[in-house]
Amino acid sequence: MPVTLDATAPDFETRFAALLSAKREDSPDVDDTVAAIIADVRRRGDAALIELTAKFDRVTLTPATLRITTDEIAQATREVSAEERAALEQAAERIRAYHARQLPEDAQWTDAAGATLGWRWTPVSAAGLYVPGGLASYPSSVLMNAIPAKVAGVERLAMVVPTPDGVLNPLVLLAAHLSGVDEVYRIGGAQAVAALAYGTETIQPVDKITGPGNAFVAAAKRRVFGKVGIDMIAGPSEILVIADGDNDPDWIALDLLSQAEHDESAQSILITTDPAFGQAVSKAVDKRLETLARRAIAGASWRDFGAIITVPNLATAAELSNRIASEHLELCVADPEALSAQITHAGAIFLGQWTPEAIGDYVGGPNHVLPTARSARFSSGLSVLDFMKRTTLARMTPEALRAIGPAAETLAASESLEAHGLSVTARLDKLNR
Template sequence: MPVTLTTTDPDFEAGFAAMLAAKREDAADVGDVVAGIIAEVRARGDAALVELTNRFDRTDLTADRLRFTPAEIDAACAGVAADDRAALELAAERIRAYHARQMPPDALWTDETGAELGWRWTPVAAAGLYVPGGQASYPSSVLMNAIPARVAGVPRLAVCVPTPGGEINPLVLLACRIAGVDEIWRVGGAQAVAAMAYGTETIRPVDKITGPGNAYVAAAKRQVFGRVGIDSIAGPSEVLVIADGAQHPDWLALDLLAQAEHDADAQAILMTPDAALAQAVVAAVDRILPTLPRAAIAGASWRDHGTVILTRDLAEAAALSDRIAPEHLELCVDDPQALVAQVRHAGAIFLGGWTPEAAGDYVSGPNHVLPTARSARFSSGLSVLDFLKRTTLSRLNPAALAAIGPAAVTLAMSEGLSAHARSVQVRLDTLNEAP
């Protein structure tokens, strides 16, 4: 049974605060092991990479077999069922169309002093995408990471995916091909992250590493950050469903369970002013849960982290939602446009009962890599911006420098930076000496 909180209860605030503060993740401290792996790969390159890969993935690879060949990719892709291929292609096309609209414009203008000012966006030279192997090998994540990089114009896109026991999910290779990945490497874990950050004899280094992974991969990304850019490190996923009384209990129950089936640490929250609906949804969850192949995982999540919150009205639900800053927010209400205007902090919002989060996980178009653990208060989901960087541009002419240079001299002197001041003054002096 999930916790039920009622906002009119005197102890609601304590219960809500406890929910916000609850730590759902019990991350193993693998920092030292990972530091050792990274040092090995930096020091011995491919030799270390091959040894570690063969040990952890029970493979028998050599350096010249780390990379999937075009023929190997062809063969795997050829075995993919037609409907799987068509679904991946539809998803890729929609993700591409959505992210293409995110490309930010360059700017260049001349101000009233004659100064030319602006900025220019350019892609990183190379991106590396980590793709987990085995159970958590999700082709949809390949699309969600690779397509924004490609749309951003990243010239080189490498994927690292472990092949435990030599196994690879053919859909992962097909997703790489559809997304336009340039290189696919049979390596995983911290050693893959180290290879992408520092390079080896066969894998050239990249500038940005994204993609989900286990505790070792997350620790490795943290440790190489600075040497390369990384995306955010995701915590357990969560959904908040705000519903009015007119919704189908089964729809909401399945939306909650779709979140819960990810991971025993995942969290599904229902907020509604309608106590009867809440009761019906909880009953529907209880009925559907045992029928799920992942009942054990979803059941643990729902039991340990599932929460039902009865609110006075939808406005109160929106205000509480902002305190959660949920990764996923479903507004299953009659007038979602009115409610969305009251919400400020969420990773992704799904408006109306016909927009299940699962559609957004795959085919709607927006990215499914989103800020977790309340970080939607200050951060955003993955986008083309993650694969771009902005260079600011300025060009002064003598008139512009004459107009604004004296203020720079004054401020530099007030900060005690006389070479700063003189580097401007020497130019102003030249102007003043001119006939």
């Protein structure tokens, strides 16, 4: 049974705080193993990759077969059904359209002092995309990582995906193809992250690495951070649904279960103004758990980390939601826009009962790579900006330097940075002030 809380109960604050601070994930400490793997790939390059891939994925490679060729991709993707291909194409198109609107604008202006200021955005030159193998190999994640990179203008997008026992995943390869991925390598784990960060004889290094992975991949990304950029280290999935009594309990139950089925550490929370509706959802969840294919996982997540919170009004719901700062937030209420305006921290908001969170996982358009573990308090989902960087621009005229240079001289002197000041002084002297 999930936790049931009443926001008006005297012990609510204590119990809610416990819910917020519950540790859902115990990452195994694989840091030493990962450090050794990275060092090995840096030292021996392709040879290390080939050896580690034989060991972990039971695949025998050569430098020539590290890369999955265009022909192999074309052949594998022929196996994809027309229905699946159409679905992926529709998803890709919608994701591309949404992300195209994120392209930032350059700026330039001249201010009263005569200084011309501004900035310019440029894409990362080369990005690497990690795609897990096996069960967690999601074609939708390929779209969500690769399309923003290509929209940003990344010239070279290299993907790595392990192929345990040599089995290719046709949908993943089709998603890569549709997204414009330039290179695909059949490697995974910390060794693949190391190859992307440092390069080998066959694989050119990249500047930024994104994409989900297991504890080894996460530890490797942390280790190569600084040498290259990385995206966030994602934790288990989360959903918070705020619903009034005017909803179908089964719909809400399925929305809660759609996160719970990801992972035993996932968290699904319902906040409702209607206690009876809360009970109805609880019953609907139990009923669905009888038949759901992933009922073992979803059941464990719901039992250990699920919660139903009743609140006296939607203002309280918004307040609690902001403290939870959920990855996904559904607003199944009469006026979702009004409630949304009160939300300050959330990765993605789904407005109204016709917007199940699963739409956002696949075809809505916004990115499904979102901040977990309350990090929506300070970070955002993946976007085009993650594959771009901003260079600031400044140009002084002699007049501008005359206007603002003396302040720089004063502050440089205050900070005892003499050369800083002199670099201004020498120029002002030429102008005879």
